[in-house]
Amino acid sequence: MDVVVCVKQIPDPADPGELNPDTKTLKRDTKLILDESDSYGVEMALQLVDAAGSGEVRLVSMTPGGETGGLRTALAMGAESAILVSDEALAGSDALSTAKVLAAAIKRSNPDLILTATESSDGYTGTVPEQIAELLDLPSVTFGKEVAVDGELATVKRQTESGYDVVECPLPAVISVTAGVVEPRYPSFKGIMAAKNKPVEELDLSALGIDPQTVGWAGARQEITEIADSPAREAGEVVVDEGEAHERIMAFLDDLKVL
Amino acid sequence: MTEYKPPLNDIRLVLNEISDISRLCDLPGYEHVDVETIDGVLEELGRFAAEVVSPVNKIGDQEGCSVSDGVVTMPKEFGEAWDHFVDSGWGAISQDPDYGGGGFPLAIHTVLTELLATASRAWSMGPMLTAGAIDCLHTFSDESQKEVFLPKLVAGEWSGTMNLTEPQAGSDVGALTTKAVPQDDGTYRIFGTKIFITFGEHELVENIIQLVLARTPDSPPGTKGISCFIVPKYLVQDDGSLGERNDYRCLSLEHKLGLHASPTCVISYGENGDGAVGYLIGEEHQGMRYMFKMMNNARLGVGVEGLAVAERALQQASSFALDRRQGKAVGAEAGEQSLIIEHPDVRRMLLTMRAYTDAMRCILYANAATLDLAKSHPESEERQLASDRAELLTPISKAWCTDLGVEMTSLGIQVHGGYGYIEETGAAQHLRDSRISPIYEGTNGIQAIDLVGRKLRMNEGKVIRDLLDEINDFTESLNQHGEEFATIRSNLADSLQAVEEATAWLTEKGTEDPIQAISGATPYLRMLGQLVGGWFLARLAIGAKNNENIGDPDFRNSKMTVAKFYAEQLLPLTRAQLGAVTAGSSDLFAVPEELFSI
Numbered sequence: 001m002d003v004v005v006c007v008k009q010i011p012d013p014a015d016p017g018e019l020n021p022d023t024k025t026l027k028r029d030t031k032l033i034l035d036e037s038d039s040y041g042v043e044m045a046l047q048l049v050d051a052a053g054s055g056e057v058r059l060v061s062m063t064p065g066g067e068t069g070g071l072r073t074a075l076a077m078g079a080e081s082a083i084l085v086s087d088e089a090l091a092g093s094d095a096l097s098t099a100k101v102l103a104a105a106i107k108r109s110n111p112d113l114i115l116t117a118t119e120s121s122d123g124y125t126g127t128v129p130e131q132i133a134e135l136l137d138l139p140s141v142t143f144g145k146e147v148a149v150d151g152e153l154a155t156v157k158r159q160t161e162s163g164y165d166v167v168e169c170p171l172p173a174v175i176s177v178t179a180g181v182v183e184p185r186y187p188s189f190k191g192i193m194a195a196k197n198k199p200v201e202e203l204d205l206s207a208l209g210i211d212p213q214t215v216g217w218a219g220a221r222q223e224i225t226e227i228a229d230s231p232a233r234e235a236g237e238v239v240v241d242e243g244e245a246h247e248r249i250m251a252f253l254d255d256l257k258v259l
Numbered sequence: 260m261t262e263y264k265p266p267l268n269d270i271r272l273v274l275n276e277i278s279d280i281s282r283l284c285d286l287p288g289y290e291h292v293d294v295e296t297i298d299g300v301l302e303e304l305g306r307f308a309a310e311v312v313s314p315v316n317k318i319g320d321q322e323g324c325s326v327s328d329g330v331v332t333m334p335k336e337f338g339e340a341w342d343h344f345v346d347s348g349w350g351a352i353s354q355d356p357d358y359g360g361g362g363f364p365l366a367i368h369t370v371l372t373e374l375l376a377t378a379s380r381a382w383s384m385g386p387m388l389t390a391g392a393i394d395c396l397h398t399f400s401d402e403s404q405k406e407v408f409l410p411k412l413v414a415g416e417w418s419g420t421m422n423l424t425e426p427q428a429g430s431d432v433g434a435l436t437t438k439a440v441p442q443d444d445g446t447y448r449i450f451g452t453k454i455f456i457t458f459g460e461h462e463l464v465e466n467i468i469q470l471v472l473a474r475t476p477d478s479p480p481g482t483k484g485i486s487c488f489i490v491p492k493y494l495v496q497d498d499g500s501l502g503e504r505n506d507y508r509c510l511s512l513e514h515k516l517g518l519h520a521s522p523t524c525v526i527s528y529g530e531n532g533d534g535a536v537g538y539l540i541g542e543e544h545q546g547m548r549y550m551f552k553m554m555n556n557a558r559l560g561v562g563v564e565g566l567a568v569a570e571r572a573l574q575q576a577s578s579f580a581l582d583r584r585q586g587k588a589v590g591a592e593a594g595e596q597s598l599i600i601e602h603p604d605v606r607r608m609l610l611t612m613r614a615y616t617d618a619m620r621c622i623l624y625a626n627a628a629t630l631d632l633a634k635s636h637p638e639s640e641e642r643q644l645a646s647d648r649a650e651l652l653t654p655i656s657k658a659w660c661t662d663l664g665v666e667m668t669s670l671g672i673q674v675h676g677g678y679g680y681i682e683e684t685g686a687a688q689h690l691r692d693s694r695i696s697p698i699y700e701g702t703n704g705i706q707a708i709d710l711v712g713r714k715l716r717m718n719e720g721k722v723i724r725d726l727l728d729e730i731n732d733f734t735e736s737l738n739q740h741g742e743e744f745a746t747i748r749s750n751l752a753d754s755l756q757a758v759e760e761a762t763a764w765l766t767e768k769g770t771e772d773p774i775q776a777i778s779g780a781t782p783y784l785r786m787l788g789q790l791v792g793g794w795f796l797a798r799l800a801i802g803a804k805n806n807e808n809i810g811d812p813d814f815r816n817s818k819m820t821v822a823k824f825y826a827e828q829l830l831p832l833t834r835a836q837l838g839a840v841t842a843g844s845s846d847l848f849a850v851p852e853e854l855f856s857i
Contacts, residue, residue: 072299186311187303189348189361196296 001055003045004111007038009070010122024224034070037117039184041177045115046078056080060105064091075195076187087204092217099131104208114174133174144177263313263378265305268810276802277621278628283364286635311343312378319381319520320688329508331460331522341463350386350415358409369627372560376567380692381521385418385458392419392470399541399549407495418464422453422471433481439473448534452527459524460509467492472546487546488537506535517691555653559626561700562656565664566619568693572671573612579675608674612667614825618792619660626652647722651714658706659788661696668693707780730794747797747826754790754833761840775843782839793830796822
């Protein structure tokens with residue numbers, strides 16, 4: 001079974017990022033690393049291929065600048081190869097443009113299953129996986145916390161607010177997986193050395209037959225009109241226990257829908 | 260205890276500027292290594308140390324280890340971290356590719372040692388002793404022994420030890436009495452009791468390879484009669500599988516000041532009467548020579564422990580000082596408690612810790628690079644020069660750095676005030692864990708005697724002469740770096756002059772009245788370390804200006820401040836030692852021994 005994992009290379013969230021006031025987007029001139037939320041998809045893909053007994057894990061990614069550092073991390077974990085769509089015209093891409101590009105790259109690979117994170121840790125639109133599925137005319141299952149594959153059928157436990165749903169869908173399909181579902185392995189020393197020689201195919205838009213005018217700033221159908229500081233943290237509510245505090249705490253947690 | 264953040268930018272800068280890592284990558288045998296690969300390796304290695312090893316540190320301190328019926332129990336988290344270590348393959352990084360190693364420069368093994376030891380000193384003892392055993396087997400055992408033992412040790416699936424010490428034979432290894440009786444089949448049977456055996460018994464791995472020093476029958480007395488043996492916990496059968504349990508047992512564990520979860524074992528060989536099966540390494544009576552050959556690597560590794568505890572204490576103290584509010588700093592608004600980092604004395608402590616930590620890293624990584632050059636440089640003259648420099652730097656690496664490790668962890672406690680003295684903050688653990696390093700692998704007093712008694716005399720003084728000349732040339736060259744370096748230049752020059760005077764005095768006394776020279780050995784080592792540290796920090800400051808891809812401008816500028824602070828406020832301690840060096844032995848022996856008795 002061949003699995004494609006969509007991965008994004010993002011500025012290190014540990015270093016405080018900056019917004020570019022002109023474009024109202026994150027400055028990306030620093031080193032890019034593998035989005036941690038994608039490492040769960042990579043791990044799950046490796047486990048699924050392992051369980052299937054054959055096949056491989058391939059990566060699909062896009063970035064305007066051609067960086068590969070984050071891809072090497074995923075290759076060091078065990079993925080076999082990567083397609084990196086790299087083209088200056090990709091700068092400013094919105095969610096739909098991203099989905100178009102990734103879908104075109106995935107098509108070249110013809111996988112049995114496509115895994116993604118639920119959302120990236122820098123853009124947070126959370127809409128790319130579903131758009132990819134639509135563009136590829138494949139079933140879309142979101143918020144997978146467990147995925148099992150049996151022949152051409154995937155069984156997915158979908159995280160919901162109150163628990164989980166069990167859904168089945170035919171393969172190929174696009175499944176987004178939640179963070180924390182599996183424990184991503186640490187790249188081993190041998191994995192890192194092996195990753196140096198694993199193929200990363202760099203493609204530009206013309207290789208994928210995509211008109212540069214339909215992606216990036218030129219093709220964006222969404223616009224960031226305003227950016228604002230996040231509101232300061234408000235003072236918390238102090239609950240003094242006079243015998244019934246537990247009830248108020250329960251009601252509070254219930255309102256937050258965490259119970 | 261605070262989390263551990265691997266100081267990767269500091270490490271990168273020192274590798275670039277002090278170890279000249281790109282030069283090491285060009286050496287024969289390192290063709291597959293380049294700076295970019297090393298960078299990727301550092302990231303993941305740092306993550307492994309911080310996320311896998313560091314969390315076990317406090318657990319180990321609190322739970323410790325115990326022995327019952329010869330079976331040693333350690334915190335379960337130690338075993339989990341070890342399993343991850345095997346999966347990760349990090350132990351193999353600088354080992355021989357023929358036995359599954361990564362073939363990276365020794366300088367990168369030094370990074371591994373630092374990161375693991377900073378994450379958890381106790382846990383890192385296992386990989387460290389294993390690396391020592393690998394070094395010994397790789398250098399001196401025959402091919403069939405290598406094939407049996409090395410791949411498993413390199414992979415971390417088995418661990419290794421060194422069995423030297425016996426109750427009456429500590430610093431005086433030649434006094435050991437453990438017996439090795441030759442058998443008709445070419446093996447030996449080992450009888451005797453060893454003490455202070457680090458990671459001598461545990462359940463983290465399926466087999467433990469003890470390297471045991473012992474005497475064959477009719478061997479010459481003292482160090483000339485010692486042989487070295489491989490004694491596996493489980494005998495290895497011809498097909499590589501594990502067979503019978505060897506005849507030795509862990510009798511007890513020591514209760515120690517620190518490193519609570521690192522089992523320090525008393526091991527009894529041959530209790531059942533037949534003796535433990537041992538295989539001779541190399542030739543009989545050569546054991547001590549083999550130990551000496553491995554000493555530079557082992558002593559460098561212990562020196563790194565001084566750096567590791569200092570780095571950890573610094574990180575802990577810094578984050579405490581950025582959180583704790585006490586008193587009103589000068590200039591702060593009335594009625595407001597200031598962060599303690601706003602007080603000058605706390606700043607002084609933190610900057611002192613920073614400066615010494617940086618200086619230690621420079622000395623250690625420079626030392627590692629000389630070992631790489633000594634091993635792999637294509638020209639024999641260069642190999643010899645590097646080897647000589649390594650011989651000279653090794654006692655400084657071991658003693659200067661581990662003494663400072665103790666002092667800096669103590670300073671780390673001081674930053675915490677009362678909270679440093681209670682265990683909850685974790686600051687005290689670093690001091691306790693630091694204290695063994697000045698003792699084992701040759702006490703720091705022995706290091707100083709080695710420096711003054713052997714190293715200063717190498718090539719009739721040329722080896723120390725070359726180092727001091729190099730520092731002199733560098734100091735003069737600081738002219739071209741502007742006014743900013745003026746005080747660094749003057750203080751380096753003054754300290755160098757003090758070291759010159761001390762060296763001349765010791766060289767003269769060393770031949771005519773050795774006890775005078777040996778009496779001044781420890782202060783001399785201290786002053787030489789102090790000078791070399793200042794020289795490296797100045798080089799690092801210049802390097803930081805030229806490495807715009809490492810860290811941010813604040814980080815790079817801080818190296819100038821550190822070099823200046825060290826030169827102006829710590830480097831003068833070099834001259835302060837001069838009187839102690841040249842005082843000789845008279846006062847030390849003027850007081851009759853009876854007055855020391857109580």
